[in-house]
Amino acid sequence: METRELRYFVAVAEELHFGRAAQRLGIAQPPLSRAIGGLERRLGALLLERGSRGVTLTAAGEVLLREARAALDAVEAAERRTRRAALTAAGHPTVILAAKAGASGELLAKLLDAYAAEPGAVAVDVLLCGPGEQAGVLRDGRADVALLHRPFDDLAGFDTEDLHTEGQVAVLPAGHPLATRPHLRLAEVTDIPDLPLPRWPRPDGTFPNGPGPKVRDHTQLTQLIALGRACAIVPEAIRTSLHEGLTAVPVPDSPRVTTVIAWPPHSRSTAVAGLVRAATAL
Amino acid sequence: METRELRYFVAVAEELHFGRAAQRLGIAQPPLSRAIGGLERRLGALLLERGSRGVTLTAAGEVLLREARAALDAVEAAERRTRRAALTAAGHPTVILAAKAGASGELLAKLLDAYAAEPGAVAVDVLLCGPGEQAGVLRDGRADVALLHRPFDDLAGFDTEDLHTEGQVAVLPAGHPLATRPHLRLAEVTDIPDLPLPRWPRPDGTFPNGPGPKVRDHTQLTQLIALGRACAIVPEAIRTSLHEGLTAVPVPDSPRVTTVIAWPPHSRSTAVAGLVRAATAL
DNA sequence: GGGCGGCGATACCGCCCGGGTATCACTCCT
DNA sequence: AGGAGTGATACCCGGGCGGTATCGCCGCCC
Numbered sequence: 001m002e003t004r005e006l007r008y009f010v011a012v013a014e015e016l017h018f019g020r021a022a023q024r025l026g027i028a029q030p031p032l033s034r035a036i037g038g039l040e041r042r043l044g045a046l047l048l049e050r051g052s053r054g055v056t057l058t059a060a061g062e063v064l065l066r067e068a069r070a071a072l073d074a075v076e077a078a079e080r081r082t083r084r085a086a087l088t089a090a091g092h093p094t095v096i097l098a099a100k101a102g103a104s105g106e107l108l109a110k111l112l113d114a115y116a117a118e119p120g121a122v123a124v125d126v127l128l129c130g131p132g133e134q135a136g137v138l139r140d141g142r143a144d145v146a147l148l149h150r151p152f153d154d155l156a157g158f159d160t161e162d163l164h165t166e167g168q169v170a171v172l173p174a175g176h177p178l179a180t181r182p183h184l185r186l187a188e189v190t191d192i193p194d195l196p197l198p199r200w201p202r203p204d205g206t207f208p209n210g211p212g213p214k215v216r217d218h219t220q221l222t223q224l225i226a227l228g229r230a231c232a233i234v235p236e237a238i239r240t241s242l243h244e245g246l247t248a249v250p251v252p253d254s255p256r257v258t259t260v261i262a263w264p265p266h267s268r269s270t271a272v273a274g275l276v277r278a279a280t281a282l
Numbered sequence: 283m284e285t286r287e288l289r290y291f292v293a294v295a296e297e298l299h300f301g302r303a304a305q306r307l308g309i310a311q312p313p314l315s316r317a318i319g320g321l322e323r324r325l326g327a328l329l330l331e332r333g334s335r336g337v338t339l340t341a342a343g344e345v346l347l348r349e350a351r352a353a354l355d356a357v358e359a360a361e362r363r364t365r366r367a368a369l370t371a372a373g374h375p376t377v378i379l380a381a382k383a384g385a386s387g388e389l390l391a392k393l394l395d396a397y398a399a400e401p402g403a404v405a406v407d408v409l410l411c412g413p414g415e416q417a418g419v420l421r422d423g424r425a426d427v428a429l430l431h432r433p434f435d436d437l438a439g440f441d442t443e444d445l446h447t448e449g450q451v452a453v454l455p456a457g458h459p460l461a462t463r464p465h466l467r468l469a470e471v472t473d474i475p476d477l478p479l480p481r482w483p484r485p486d487g488t489f490p491n492g493p494g495p496k497v498r499d500h501t502q503l504t505q506l507i508a509l510g511r512a513c514a515i516v517p518e519a520i521r522t523s524l525h526e527g528l529t530a531v532p533v534p535d536s537p538r539v540t541t542v543i544a545w546p547p548h549s550r551s552t553a554v555a556g557l558v559r560a561a562t563a564l
Numbered sequence: 565g566g567g568c569g570g571c572g573a574t575a576c577c578g579c580c581c582g583g584g585t586a587t588c589a590c591t592c593c594t
Numbered sequence: 595a596g597g598a599g600t601g602a603t604a605c606c607c608g609g610g611c612g613g614t615a616t617c618g619c620c621g622c623c624c
Contacts, residue, residue, distance in 0.1 A: 001361050002284050004611095018572060031612045033573060043361065045368030050572065052620040063367035066548055067360030067423075074356040078349030079283050079325065085345035086327030141349075156547030157439050265438030266348055286582090300601060313583045315602060332601065334591040567624095574617070581610090588603070594596090 001039070003075050006068040008035045009047065013065040014204075017054050070139075077141030077264070084144075093122040095271035098143035101128040102218030104259055106240055107164060107282070108147065115278040122271045130217050131200055138262060145263045145272045149235070151255060158262040161280050165258045169236045169248040171221075173228045179247040186233075186254045195231040198224065222246060235259075283321070285357050288350040290317045291329065295347040296486075299336050352421075359423030359546070366426075375404040377553035380425035383410040384500030386541055388522055389446060389564075390429065397560040404553045412499050413482055420544060427554045431517070432540040440544040443562050447540045451518045451530040455510045461529040468515075468536045477513040480506065504528060517541075 011021040012032065022029040040047050047061035057065065087094070099108050108126070115121050127143050135154045138146045147163075148155060170189045172179045178192070190197060196212035198221060207214050213230050215221045218238075224230040226245045235257040239248050261279045263272050293303040294314065304311040322329050329343035339347065369376070381390050390408070397403050409425050417436045420428045429445075430437060452471045454461045460474070472479060478494035480503060489496050495512050497503045500520075506512040508527045517539045521530050543561045545554050 001357055002286060003357070004284060006357070006360070019570090027611090028613060029572075030574080030614085034611085037573080043364055043368065045364055047364075052571075054571080058368075059371040060364050060368040063550075064360060064364040066550070067356070067363050070548060071353065071356035071360045074349070074353035075283055075285070075288070078288070078346060078353045081349050082325055082327055082329075082342050082346040086325065086340075086342040089341040156441055159438055266352060268345075268348070301599090309582090310584055311601075312585085312603080317582085319602085334600070336600075565623105567622105569620105569622085571619085572617105573619100575615085577613085577615105579610100579612090582608095584605100584607080586604085586606105588601105590600085590602100591598105592600105593598085 003072060005035055005039050006072055008032055009039060009064060010068050010072065012036060012048065012055070013057055013061060016056065073140040077139065080141030093271060094125055095122055095145065095269065095275060096125045096127050096143040097275065098127045098129050098134045098137045098146035100131055100134060100147065100149065103149065103235065104147055104237060106237060107259060110282055111275070111279050114282060115275050118274055118278060121274060132203055136203065138264060144267065144269060145261060145275050148260050148262050150258045150260055152257070155260065155262060157265070159265045160260040160262045161276060163259045163261055163279055163282065165256050166236050167256055168233050168251050168254040169239065170251050171225055171232045171234060171238065172247050172249060173225060174245050174247045179249060181249055183250040183252055186251055189231060189233055189251060192231060198230045198232060285354060287317055287321050288354055290314055291321060291346060292350050292354065294318060294330065294337070295339055295343060298338065355418070355422040359421065362423030375553060376407055377404055377427065377551065377557060378407045378409050378425045379557065380409045380411050380416045380419045380428035382413055382416060382429065382431065385431065385517065386429050386519060388519060389541060392564055393557070393561050396564060397557050400556055400560060403556060414485055418485065420546060426549065426551060427543060427545045427557050430542050430544050432542055433537060434539070437542065437544060439547070441547045442542040442544045443558060445541045445543055445561055445564065447538050448518050449538055450515050450533050450536040451521065452533050453507055453514045453516055453520065454529050454531060455507060456527050456529045461531060463531055465532040465534055468533055471513060471515060471533060474513060480512045480514060
């Protein structure tokens with residue numbers, strides 16, 4: 001199988017429409033139909049169910065979509081990492097660290113300081129991501145190492161080291177009746193009728209159904225909370241960067257959050273190793 | 283990057299010789315040279331150092347070799363798993379379990395029994411591998427789930443559950459002076475001058491340098507020990523299948539071995555989930 | 565119910581690119 | 595100096611990929 005075929009299939013599987021997929025790929029529809037047809041013939045499997053109203057995925061198609069995404073990420077990672085290795089060899093060593101925007105700010109600063117103090121430390125580019133983007137960024141080679149948060153982020157397929165575990169707090173508008181309580185139970189927070197929990201995007205960019213407002217980053221979130229339109233449960237490290245007008249109340253029975261440092265399992269980079277060493281020694 | 287290019291590069295990187303690589307790929311040498319040249323041009327990186335006596339890998343080439351192997355495994359896995367998903371949908375559900383030939387025999391039997399007793403259990407094909415082959419078999423989709431042994435096997439990139447931990451024993455010819463000892467220290471076993479430890483193949487099929495005989499599986503190993511040409515340190519579970527003429531002596535200070543069940547991180551197969559459940563419940 | 569619009573498949577064509585053969589350029593080694 | 599070995603280059607050919615035109619099929623709707 002060629003990556004071209006995989007890219008074509010992923011496009012069709014995501015659009016569920018040959019015409020739109022062809023447009024997205026920048027080719028005409030007929031060669032796309034033929035490519036998918038050939039793929040199905042060689043695999044001996046029907047991947048798409050053609051109805052008169054667009055197409056749907058078969059079970060085999062679902063499997064191929066998942067696997068093809070992983071394979072294409074691996075191919076892209078190969079390309080990116082090779083390019084970066086060439087730059088490193090040419091005397092511009094750099095390591096790209098992915099971190100969630102608005103989270104672990106203090107830990108991140110300490111880590112960068114600690115690593116910079118090591119002998120042989122190289123320049124660290126920090127790549128700030130929206131929630132949930134980091135695993136993908138690490139998988140497809142845009143980053144070399146990442147700070148992730150269990151149990152929120154998907155750690156599957158990475159090597160990791162735990163760095164820090166903390167409880168979570170509810171963030172409420174300062175004037176809210178519950179804001180003066182010394183602590184809250186999880187069920188109390190999820191049930192506030194006028195302050196729904198926000199909805200975060202899934203990895204594919206769509207949002208789950210529900211009452212809460214859609215948010216993509218912590219800025220939107222804090223703004224919505226300050227406006228009295230939502231509340232949220234976040235790791236307590238957020239407290240150090242809490243705006244005015246917001247109050248954090250501990251939620252002892254919420255799941256504890258662990259910050260981990262993660263890297264692709266076959267990384268041989270000394271810079272990544274150095275960052276991991278610095279992180280675990282914090 | 284197309285998989286064709288990756289396959290070409292891996293062939294050259296492994297053979298370190300354009301002519302032989304071309305032969306292995308079933309093409310002529312000139313198109314191979316051109317393909318690699320084009321790859322280097324597009325990546326903007328020199329991958330191979332051309333000397334008059336064959337070629338050597340640059341640092342970027344080393345990176346691409348590692349990444350390309352991973353990417354090609356992912357592509358192959360996509361192909362295999364899709365084929366198997368189509369068969370499953372067509373009413374032939376099967377799950378392929380990889381196990382090291384000659385190890386964990388008893389555990390494997392118990393696992394198969396326990397899983398078969400579950401409601402909805404499907405047929406399990408057992409794929410017996412040589413030592414070190416299993417991770418690759420799982421990575422490229424030839425197997426769905428595997429029994430591996432920490433710290434021997436490379437668990438990087440898989441989800442795992444620990445099943446069982448055991449000590450190791452030294453296997454000696456029955457008549458050997460040390461065979462009557464109640465236990466041995468690790469240093470004593472590695473230093474027996476007339477019974478060297480054997481050499482196992484690396485993942486790429488080559489052997490490390492050293493005095494011991496080359497072995498590829500446990501049959502060869504037991505035979506060599508029975509002939510008085512080697513000794514070995516193996517998990518104590520081997521005792522249940524020890525031939526006559528061989529003696530096992532505990533080595534308390536050798537590293538303990540954990541049998542784990544491993545599966546690709548994004549597996550959605552209910553059969554794999556069932557096997558893992560049965561295994562952890564043992 | 566027949567025309568129409570939307571969608572995917574098919575037919576056919578042209579061109580680029582991947583592969584083949586022949587040959588060159590360079591470097592060791594004798 | 596000559597020859598063997600190795601990778602690069604020159605040149606040609608054919609298959610495959612992509613393009614346009616069109617068909618077949620199914621809903622829909624006036």
